[in-house]
Amino acid sequence: MTERQVSRCDVLVIGGGAAGVAAAVELAGAGLSVELAEQRAALGGAYHRQPAGRASKVHARGRRQWSRLVDALERNGVAPRLRHVFLGVDSNGLAMLDDRAGSRVVAVRPRALVIAVGAVERVLPRPGWQLPGIMTAGGLQMILKEGGSPPPGDILIAGNGPLTVALASDLARLGRPPVALVEAGDPFARPAAAMRLASHPGLAVEAAGHLAHVLAGRVPWLRGTRLTAIEPRDGRLAATLRDRRGNARTIAADIVALHDGIRPNDFGLPAASGDEPVVIRAGDCREALGIRAAVADGRHAARQVIARLAPGRPARVDGTVARQRGAQSILGDLFRPVDGADPLAALPDETVLCRCEGRTAGELRAMLAEGDLSPREIRLNGRFGMGLCQGRFCADNVLHLVAASRPGGPVEPALRLGRDRWPARPVSIAALAADDEPRGS
Known part of the structure; x- marks a missing residue:
């Protein structure tokens, strides 16, 4: 060029x-x-x-x-x-x-x-999370924004954080309330955080509006509950839920929207x-x-x-960012999972971690049992993070399990599955091979 x-x-x-x-x-x-x-x-x-x-x-x-x-x-x-x-x-x-x-x-x-x-969007792996009919809550929200209507079938929303409530509200307003809204936290059990939210009136009004639509749509809000597994059953998806007391139940749906926060x-x-x-x-x-x-x-x-x-010319600082940092801290407290246990620690060995390559939690644990492997060895030899997304969706979860296997060793932020480098996105061979037309300078 x-x-x-x-x-x-x-x-x-x-x-x-x-x-x-x-x-x-x-x-x-x-x-x-x-x-x-x-x-x-x-x-x-x-x-x-x-x-x-x-x-x-x-x-x-x-x-x-x-x-x-x-x-x-x-x-x-x-x-x-x-x-x-x-x-x-x-x-x-x-x-x-x-x-x-x-x-x-x-x-x-x-x-x-x-x-x-x-x-x-962050989505934690669960058994069956790679099945057809499962998407992220953010992905479903984009379908609503672009198309104006949800896909056909019963929808179950599960995970953690305020986005799940907003999505349930959107579906209810469109006349398609979800069969259930499963939330790992319980905002109603944290009144102190709810009182602090009053210092952000715009956010409080928005939250109240979402809750009003969820209630009007008669959406079951299962707080303090985790979705622990999904399996195909009779042409639908059967989601296993476990509440804070350890009680299990199953809900059937055609679509499951998962969400465990953003980063x-x-x-x-x-x-x-x-x-x-x-x-x-x-x-x-x-x-x-x-x-x-x-x-x-x-x-x-x-x-x-x-x-x-x-x-x-100094960069003038706007207080809005600091104020919204405080608002996000409040939301984090409101939606903090009731069960403080590590949700990845008890994953069954057959749980897929890397969906691109089909690599499982058991395969990662077997590698870690062989010795103190570097993240690079885990990537190259185990194929974790080597698929189309290059670790965009699995790297955090893989490294979390690696860190948990090393008591007293490096904490998760110190580990990298692969080094950061350009390009940030894959590029097609056709685009690389194409002749560039001269552009003005």
Whole structure:
């Protein structure tokens, strides 16, 4: 790729959600040249994802704020590159984008890079979690936002955290309440945390609205209960539940939506260096604080970049991020699982850990019994994290079991299944082989 084929800009923003668009608006408003890349065919991210056809009831929240951001983006002359997947930065400082519409890889040489690719959903492995008909709660929520209606069949929601309540509320409002909402925590048993939530009135009102729809839909909310296994039965899914007293029951459903929290989407992203391009993370990619913090954090990331590219202009701090950090702490206390036991410790050996490669908990335990293996050996010899997702979904769980097998050894954050490196996403051979058309510099 020649220099004539490389675009140049002051800042390349990756991610067209609230944080990324807010950062692009702030940067362009400061007079910097900005490019914005979004992997989907429309801006919006997870929260503001645009529905197909008619407007979706579950997408109404925050519409006015989002409209203002998109209008400001247009006024500042930032034309987003849609259907462009960020691959990484090469050794020469070129940011590589997979242009899915044009089936080619394009390069941009930015002075700074703002990465705002959101959060990823955590799902703990259970026996049977790899079966057809099982999806993440976030994935089902995206179906509702894009299509306006849920898939056919009875739906069971299970896991931990406020997103499960929001999803149950969305389904109830659409006339399809889930057969049950299974929650490992019990917010009703933690009145002190509930009282603290009153200091965040917007969040409290939203929570009350969700609960009202769940109650109106007569959704059984099984608090202090875990989904421990799923198996196919009579053409449906049979979910085994165990409550805080150890009592077990089974609920049948056609679809099971699982959710066990969220974490920053930092997979494959090397630590930022002092060389160009300057790399700054924003929004849930940096710290999973939710939509209320995303816009403020995007603007703060932009101000950090401005301060780096234009010395003498300090990055002004917005208190919104710290405030939402406190709100997330309250929610964490409210939804803390009643059973404090390690949910992975008692996994049956046949439980699949790595769905891409079909590797099980028993196979990992057998490897660990052979000696003190490094994460690299576990990856290469055991094939854990070697599939299509490259450990994006299994690495945390694998490393958790590795750490638990080493009393007094390294704690989980010190372990890495594979080193972080560009590219962040796989790229097709066809796109790599395609001839690049010259682009203006």
